Amino acid sequence: MCTYATEKIKVAGSGKGADGWFRLSDATVYFDHPVHALDEHTLNIDFLNPAKGPGARVAVELTEESGRALMEAIRIALDSAPAH
Amino acid sequence: MSDALRAETVRITGANGDEIEAYLAQPLDDTVRGGVVVIHHMPGYDAATKEIVRRFATMGYDAICPNLYFREAPGASPDDAAATARAAGGVPDARLVGDVDGAATHLKGLPHANGKIGVIGYCSGGRQTVLSACSLQIDAAVDCYGAFVVGNPPEGSASKVRGIEELLPNLSCPLLGLFGADDSHPSPEQTATLESILTEHGKTFDFHTYEGAGHAFFAVDRPSYRPEAAVDGWERVTAFFGKQLA
Numbered sequence: 001m002c003t004y005a006t007e008k009i010k011v012a013g014s015g016k017g018a019d020g021w022f023r024l025s026d027a028t029v030y031f032d033h034p035v036h037a038l039d040e041h042t043l044n045i046d047f048l049n050p051a052k053g054p055g056a057r058v059a060v061e062l063t064e065e066s067g068r069a070l071m072e073a074i075r076i077a078l079d080s081a082p083a084h
Numbered sequence: 085m086s087d088a089l090r091a092e093t094v095r096i097t098g099a100n101g102d103e104i105e106a107y108l109a110q111p112l113d114d115t116v117r118g119g120v121v122v123i124h125h126m127p128g129y130d131a132a133t134k135e136i137v138r139r140f141a142t143m144g145y146d147a148i149c150p151n152l153y154f155r156e157a158p159g160a161s162p163d164d165a166a167a168t169a170r171a172a173g174g175v176p177d178a179r180l181v182g183d184v185d186g187a188a189t190h191l192k193g194l195p196h197a198n199g200k201i202g203v204i205g206y207c208s209g210g211r212q213t214v215l216s217a218c219s220l221q222i223d224a225a226v227d228c229y230g231a232f233v234v235g236n237p238p239e240g241s242a243s244k245v246r247g248i249e250e251l252l253p254n255l256s257c258p259l260l261g262l263f264g265a266d267d268s269h270p271s272p273e274q275t276a277t278l279e280s281i282l283t284e285h286g287k288t289f290d291f292h293t294y295e296g297a298g299h300a301f302f303a304v305d306r307p308s309y310r311p312e313a314a315v316d317g318w319e320r321v322t323a324f325f326g327k328q329l330a
Contacts, residue, residue, distance in 0.1 A: 046171070
């Protein structure tokens, strides 16, 4: 975890962590060494609610290819949704 | 020397007089010995780091690793604590120095301490080791692939970490540096810059850059592990501390 480059955004929604569902307030996105994935670098996303403590976290570690596929899938899903 | 040891979580006094958690391992024999402060990598105060602490105890040292994320994330799992610390931009330098000073003081107060202190750190802990050695009076320091001893994180990064070039004239002890040729943080160019600054100031150092290894080649639980570099690195650490902490 040594590039230190971290994107931080505010988010609204919910996530399901180790203790069940909780409201999300923040997310961090970074391409760095993973904790668990078997690649030297991965796209890591943490969905967080710092007010509820460090354990209020939903984490994913994705290969670069998976991260780009996810971006595209999100774009398609949002673009194809009916106006709301 | 017996091979029995005792390893446990303790509380120490860190920066600003704060009580923080630390992992302490001690040989159970009566040999007078040096102490080693282990500074954990950015992923945190984890099982692999505690294993390193125990290894130093098997080598005959009192060894301790302060939990640098204890204030933000007491009792949290290491990965959650590391995520919290990352989002906060990392550990402030002054607090780090105070925590390492507290860990060293704790080691010096143990019954068989000879008063000598070595510091070793990995990843972000490599930079923090050099920072400690430039801020405190210690006897030996080992920087394992620490980024941003020279140079800064990318523009726009949440990290508050900055290079510590201006502190290098204050380096208080010999420095062993272990790096990977394929690493980009620090890059071989950055370690060469560090070498030239240390040379300019007449400091004692010994740097090794391993071909075929990148960042975190000591990390046995990660794909970055490179046994050849790690085995040679451990031999160099053993010889270095054996000489400097006797």
